[in-house]
Each structure stands twice: as C-alpha cells, then as structure tokens.
Amino acid sequence: MAGEATPAIALHELRTGYANRGVPREVFPPFSATAAGAELVALLGRNGLGKSTLLRTIIGLQPALGGEVYLLGKSLRAYSPRALATLVSYVSTDNVKVGNLKVFDLVSLGRYPYTGWFGTLSQRDREVVMRSLALVGMEAHAWRDAACLSDGERQRVVIARALAQDTPIIVLDEPTAFLDLPNRYEVVLLLKRLAQEQRRAVVFSTHDMGIALKIADSVWVMCDGEFYQGSPQALLHANVFDKVLKNTRLAVDHDTGEVRIVGAVG
Amino acid sequence: MHAPQRHNKVVAFSVALAALTLLLLAADVLIGSAPIPPATAWRALVGAEPSHVSHIIVGYRLPKAAVALLVGVSLSVSGLQMQTMFRNPLADPYILGVSSGAGLGVALLVMGRSLWGATPVGALLAGMGYAAAACAGAAAVMLIMLAISARLRDIMAVLILGVMLGSAASALISALQYFSREAALKSYVLWTMGGLGNVTSAQLCVLGAVTLAGSALALLSAKTLNALMQGERYARSIGYRVGRRRLFLMLTATMLTGTATAFCGPVGFIGVATPHVARMLLREADHRYLLPVTMLLGAAVMLLCDMISALPGYETSLPINTVTSLLGIPIVILVIMRNQKAG
Known part of the structure; x- marks a missing residue:
C-alpha cells in the first residue's frame, strides 16, 4: 500500500495535545501513520485517549505540538484555510440544531469553499448538493426541516454535507454514536461504499469495534501510549485488541473479530 | 419547493413588508397629541402651511419617525447577528448587557466630566461624543462577552454572563451617580429615559449613516453568519478564518447598538x-x-x-x-x- 503512491494522509512523529498558557500538555506520545486514498480507516481506542484531538489535529483545527501532518504529500501548514477546505472535510460530534434550516441548505454549506462572497449557489453547486444527498439516500428529504430528522437521517445528511465539500479526504468523529444497531452498520457500510466508489480516504473514530473490524480496510488503534496500524486481521493476530480489552471481562475472537464476554454473565 | 420559488416568496414578502413600513411611517407622522389631517400634513411637508403646523410635522414628528425606523433596523440587525454569533436564540444587545455597556460609556461621558473636570481624562471624555462613548462602552462589554463565552458551552451560562455584565455596568453607573453633581446627574437620568424625539438633526444624520453602513456590512456578512450557524469548528473546517470574521461581526453589531443607544437611550x-x-x-x-x-x-x-x-x-x-x-x-x-x- 505505502510507497506505491502518495498517501492521502501521512502522520510523521505526530504529537497531539494542548498548549496551556504556553506549557504543552501532550495527550498521546508521538507516532506515525498513513491512510491511502479509497481506504476506510477506523480509529479505535478507549475514552479519553485523544481520538478527537488527533482527528482535529489531522484537519488543522488545532495545531500539533510536534511532528508533521502531510496531506497528499504536502505539509498541512503549507495549505491556506481555503485550500485546506477543498482537501479535507470534517463531520464532528456536535449536533447543532437550528430551527427552520432545510436539509438542502445544511448540505449546501459544504459548497461554501467554492462560492462567492454572498454564498450564491451555481447550477453545478446545486447538482453537487443533490447528488451528495442521493449518494446517502436522502434526496427525497431535501426540503425537510433539518431539526426534525431522526439521528440516523441526520448522520446521513451531515455525511452528504462532507461529500458536497468534494474533498479527497473525509474525517468523521464518532459518526456511529447515538445510533441504533442497524443504523451503525448502515453508516459504516455507507462510508465503505463512499471510500471505494468515490475514491476518497475516509477516517472515522468509533467505539463499535466489532463493526469496524468487519468493515474497515485499515484500523488505527490507540492503547496504553502505543499506536498500532494495520488491517483488522493483522491486528487481531498481533493480539492488539487483547491489550485494548485488558482488565475487562471482554475478549475478542481472533478469527471473527467478534467481542464476547469471558465467564458467566451475571 | 425549489430555489426560485423560495426566492420569489422572500421577495414578495419583503415588498409587502416595505409597503407596510411606508404606511406605518405615514401613520406615525399623522398620529400625535395634536390632530393634524393628512392633507394639512402633506402641505406642511411641501412647505405650504403656517409655521406652527410645519414645526410639528417637519421639525418634530418626521424626524422622530425617521429615528424610530433607523433604531428599529439597527437593533434588529445587531440582535440577529448576536443570536448567530453566540449561537443563542435569546441573545440581543439588551439581554447580553451591551446596551448597559453603552449606558456606562454615556455615564462616564456625562457624569465623569464633572468628576475629572480639568484633568486630561476629563478633556478626553468631553471630546468624545455620545455616540463614541456609547460605542466604546458597548465594545468593552462585547469583547468581554466574546472572550468568556468562547469557554462556555452552555447557552444559558452565556445569558447569565450577559446579565452579570449588565449588572456590573449598572453598579458602576450608580457609583458615578452617587459622586456626580446635580446637573450632570439630571442630564444622565434624562438620557436613560430614552426617547426617539430628542435627537438633533446632526445626530439623525449620524444615526442614518451608521445604520446604512452597518446594515450594508451585515448583508456582506450573510455567508459568514450562515457558516457560523453550525458552530465555530465547522465554520473553520469549510475554510473560514473565524477570529477575523467574528471581530468584523462584533464591530458591526457594536457600532449599530452603540449609536442607537447613544441617541435614544437603552x-x-x-x-x-x-x-x-x-x-x-x-x-x-x-x-x-x-x-x-x-x-x-x-x-x-x-x-x-x-x-x-x-x-x-x-x-x-x-x-x-x-x-x-x-x-x-x-x-x-x-x-x-x-x-x-x-x-
């Protein structure tokens, strides 16, 4: 994978964290990783390890404490905010409810890096918005009030918004949180299809280890100050998930990736 | 419903609203303690009526109606900007304490003058007009609000902060009142009562210019406001330099609120x-x-x-x-x- 083409994302000895009154507070030790184009990458790790911080650092929403983020072979810092916005789109966990906002308008925010000072959409912009909605199966809902969508529908719509931004890289922070089980599978399968068909690098953080191991092409794992990257099978065989589930009553099946309870229930 | 349809609906709505505004403007000129029939009022406007009627219409009621119109535009635009900027449906200049800040600016100007008198501070205050003083006070509150609200997640906390800042401004004004001379105190109290009728023609010109400029700047920032609706992080992820844009919005809202408050009270x-x-x-x-x-x-x-x-x-x-x-x-x-x- 690596070496044959420029990776969509390359992290080099990246140190993430916050500078508090000039004093850096590192949330995770330095590590390196890559994600290729058309690859679905799942970021796994327990709460509080800095998954969201890492995702925000990758897309330039917060500065790295050290090391380098390369997007399409060029340092993140070399891109202007506008150029960056045409390169990487972001779906956060924020669920901002605005009354009277149409689904179409919400998705067309993704076109903002391409429109003029007044944000007027061209015919092509409208087509991209409708096509993005069609890709997530929400084109029939374009004129509904976005505040009235169900959680599953809303997640599809914000993914459409990222698609409308027309970026080779899409980063999503816990897109399966708050969803019911079928919707969790549906959303990750949708991401897989988008990565393959649209040739985009898609990185998402999640706590649904089972789903991620079944569907993702590659997995990034943050655990005990160590960073692991590889295919789900490779990491399963390297016992990485046993480390993640250490000191719990859970274990992962090395062949299927299924999580099971050790010992009697109750 | 598609884009052209929506657009037409808003245009039709705006035209109807503009007609209504004109109608209300005419009605506002005609209504008052002295009954003046429309025909007489019209003759007064074109200068064909005795001076006492023309004085009521041209000298008092028309400027008052114009001030009402301008202040209505100013406060509404800055209210909308603040609601989006703070992502808070209850934000407005009055609730967030920005009007109180403007009041503090005016209080410092009116009453501080007598306290500091001949010192350089007093000379500086005397040199500043009501509008400048009110804008400075409004800007001070707005800056504090922006700095602190960036750390607050809860929208209710932002409102409480606004109420606190407003109270702090009022407390400072009370302290000033306690120490100031009677004449200065009286002119300040008169200002707080507000009113659309006490605006001089020079002030009306300033108010008109600021409202026009502020409204134009607000329209220029429509795209930014749309982007900010989804939160600061999202706005940054679609390429906005949020700090810069927010400062621009803040300046517009402050200018509009400060000027309106300076001439008409809170x-x-x-x-x-x-x-x-x-x-x-x-x-x-x-x-x-x-x-x-x-x-x-x-x-x-x-x-x-x-x-x-x-x-x-x-x-x-x-x-x-x-x-x-x-x-x-x-x-x-x-x-x-x-x-x-x-x-």
Missing part, C-alpha cells in the same frame, strides 16, 4: 424579538433571506411602538422602552417555551 427586546418573528414568518434559517426581512420588520415594529407610545388622544406619552418591552417580552417567552419543547 431600548429593550426589539433586537431579540424581530429576528424570531422573521424566522417564524419565513420558515427560513438562511441569513441572506433573514437579514433584509429582519431589517424591514424592525423598522415596522419600531414605528408601531412609537405610535403606541404617543398614546393618541392623551396629552402625555409612554417611554419607548416600556412599549418595546411589553411587545417584545411575550415573544421572548414564546421562544423559550418552543426551545424547551424542541430540546
């Missing part, structure tokens, strides 16, 4: 109420539609308030702030109830 609840009425009528969240309609609505509502405050048929009139509060507060309560239901 006027409450217009800024918070009219953007919500615009949203309810249009069923839109897009600021390219909301801004012009909010401006027109602000003008119409303020003209209506001015007519009510004139108490046709009575010798006296009500303070404008009383009328705007009584009209605006029910709308604020409605917004709170709807938000509770949605959340």
Whole structure:
C-alpha cells in the first residue's frame, strides 16, 4: 500500500495535545501513520485517549505540538484555510440544531469553499448538493426541516454535507454514536461504499469495534501510549485488541473479530 | 419547493413588508397629541402651511419617525447577528448587557466630566461624543462577552454572563451617580429615559449613516453568519478564518447598538424579538433571506411602538422602552417555551 503512491494522509512523529498558557500538555506520545486514498480507516481506542484531538489535529483545527501532518504529500501548514477546505472535510460530534434550516441548505454549506462572497449557489453547486444527498439516500428529504430528522437521517445528511465539500479526504468523529444497531452498520457500510466508489480516504473514530473490524480496510488503534496500524486481521493476530480489552471481562475472537464476554454473565 | 420559488416568496414578502413600513411611517407622522389631517400634513411637508403646523410635522414628528425606523433596523440587525454569533436564540444587545455597556460609556461621558473636570481624562471624555462613548462602552462589554463565552458551552451560562455584565455596568453607573453633581446627574437620568424625539438633526444624520453602513456590512456578512450557524469548528473546517470574521461581526453589531443607544437611550427586546418573528414568518434559517426581512420588520415594529407610545388622544406619552418591552417580552417567552419543547 505505502510507497506505491502518495498517501492521502501521512502522520510523521505526530504529537497531539494542548498548549496551556504556553506549557504543552501532550495527550498521546508521538507516532506515525498513513491512510491511502479509497481506504476506510477506523480509529479505535478507549475514552479519553485523544481520538478527537488527533482527528482535529489531522484537519488543522488545532495545531500539533510536534511532528508533521502531510496531506497528499504536502505539509498541512503549507495549505491556506481555503485550500485546506477543498482537501479535507470534517463531520464532528456536535449536533447543532437550528430551527427552520432545510436539509438542502445544511448540505449546501459544504459548497461554501467554492462560492462567492454572498454564498450564491451555481447550477453545478446545486447538482453537487443533490447528488451528495442521493449518494446517502436522502434526496427525497431535501426540503425537510433539518431539526426534525431522526439521528440516523441526520448522520446521513451531515455525511452528504462532507461529500458536497468534494474533498479527497473525509474525517468523521464518532459518526456511529447515538445510533441504533442497524443504523451503525448502515453508516459504516455507507462510508465503505463512499471510500471505494468515490475514491476518497475516509477516517472515522468509533467505539463499535466489532463493526469496524468487519468493515474497515485499515484500523488505527490507540492503547496504553502505543499506536498500532494495520488491517483488522493483522491486528487481531498481533493480539492488539487483547491489550485494548485488558482488565475487562471482554475478549475478542481472533478469527471473527467478534467481542464476547469471558465467564458467566451475571 | 425549489430555489426560485423560495426566492420569489422572500421577495414578495419583503415588498409587502416595505409597503407596510411606508404606511406605518405615514401613520406615525399623522398620529400625535395634536390632530393634524393628512392633507394639512402633506402641505406642511411641501412647505405650504403656517409655521406652527410645519414645526410639528417637519421639525418634530418626521424626524422622530425617521429615528424610530433607523433604531428599529439597527437593533434588529445587531440582535440577529448576536443570536448567530453566540449561537443563542435569546441573545440581543439588551439581554447580553451591551446596551448597559453603552449606558456606562454615556455615564462616564456625562457624569465623569464633572468628576475629572480639568484633568486630561476629563478633556478626553468631553471630546468624545455620545455616540463614541456609547460605542466604546458597548465594545468593552462585547469583547468581554466574546472572550468568556468562547469557554462556555452552555447557552444559558452565556445569558447569565450577559446579565452579570449588565449588572456590573449598572453598579458602576450608580457609583458615578452617587459622586456626580446635580446637573450632570439630571442630564444622565434624562438620557436613560430614552426617547426617539430628542435627537438633533446632526445626530439623525449620524444615526442614518451608521445604520446604512452597518446594515450594508451585515448583508456582506450573510455567508459568514450562515457558516457560523453550525458552530465555530465547522465554520473553520469549510475554510473560514473565524477570529477575523467574528471581530468584523462584533464591530458591526457594536457600532449599530452603540449609536442607537447613544441617541435614544437603552431600548429593550426589539433586537431579540424581530429576528424570531422573521424566522417564524419565513420558515427560513438562511441569513441572506433573514437579514433584509429582519431589517424591514424592525423598522415596522419600531414605528408601531412609537405610535403606541404617543398614546393618541392623551396629552402625555409612554417611554419607548416600556412599549418595546411589553411587545417584545411575550415573544421572548414564546421562544423559550418552543426551545424547551424542541430540546
């Protein structure tokens, strides 16, 4: 994978964290990783390890404490905010409810890096918005009030918004949180299809280890100050998930990736 | 419903609203303690009436109606900007303490002058007009609000912060009042009572220019406001330099609030109420539609308030702030109830 083409994302000895009154507070030790184009990458790790911080650092929403983020072979810092916005789109966990906002308008925010000072959409912009909605199966809902969508529908719509931004890289922070089980599978399968068909690098953080191991092409794992990257099978065989589930009553099946309870229930 | 249809709906709505505003403007000029028939009023406007009638119409009622229109536009636009900027449906210049900050600026100018008298500080204060003093005070509160609210996640905490800053400004004003001389105290108290009729023609020109410039700048920022609706992080992820844009928005809102407050005293609840009425009528969240309609609505509502405050048929009139509060507060309560239901 690596070496044959420029990776969509390359992290080099990246140190993430916050500078508090000039004093850096590192949330995770330095590590390196890559994600290729058309690859679905799942970021796994327990709460509080800095998954969201890492995702925000990758897309330039917060500065790295050290090391380098390369997007399409060029340092993140070399891109202007506008150029960056045409390169990487972001779906956060924020669920901002605005009354009277149409689904179409919400998705067309993704076109903002391409429109003029007044944000007027061209015919092509409208087509991209409708096509993005069609890709997530929400084109029939374009004129509904976005505040009235169900959680599953809303997640599809914000993914459409990222698609409308027309970026080779899409980063999503816990897109399966708050969803019911079928919707969790549906959303990750949708991401897989988008990565393959649209040739985009898609990185998402999640706590649904089972789903991620079944569907993702590659997995990034943050655990005990160590960073692991590889295919789900490779990491399963390297016992990485046993480390993640250490000191719990859970274990992962090395062949299927299924999580099971050790010992009697109750 | 498609884009051209939506566009036509908003245009039709704006035209109707503009006609209504003109109608209200005419009605506001005609209504007052002295009954003047429309035909006489028209002759006064074109200069064909005796001086005492022309004095009432041209010298008093027309400028007062113009001030009502301009203040309505200013406060409504800055209210809409603040609601989006703070992502808070209840934000407006009055509730967030920005009007109180403007009041503190004026208090320092009016009463501080007598305290510091001949010192360089006193000379500096005397050199500043009401508008500049009010804008400086409004800007001070706005800066503190922006700095602190960036660390607050809860929208209610932002409102409480606004109330606290407003109270702090009022406390400082009380302290100033305690130490200031009688004449200065009196002129300050008169200012706080507000009123749309005490504006000189020079002040009217300043108010007109600031309202025009502020409204134009607000329209220029419609795209930014749309982006900020989804939060600061999202706005940055679609390429906005949020800090810079927010400073621009803040300056516009401060300029509009500060000037309106300087000349008319604090006027409450217009800024918070009219953007919500615009949203309810249009069923839109897009600021390219909301801004012009909010401006027109602000003008119409303020003209209506001015007519009510004139108490046709009575010798006296009500303070404008009383009328705007009584009209605006029910709308604020409605917004709170709807938000509770949605959340």
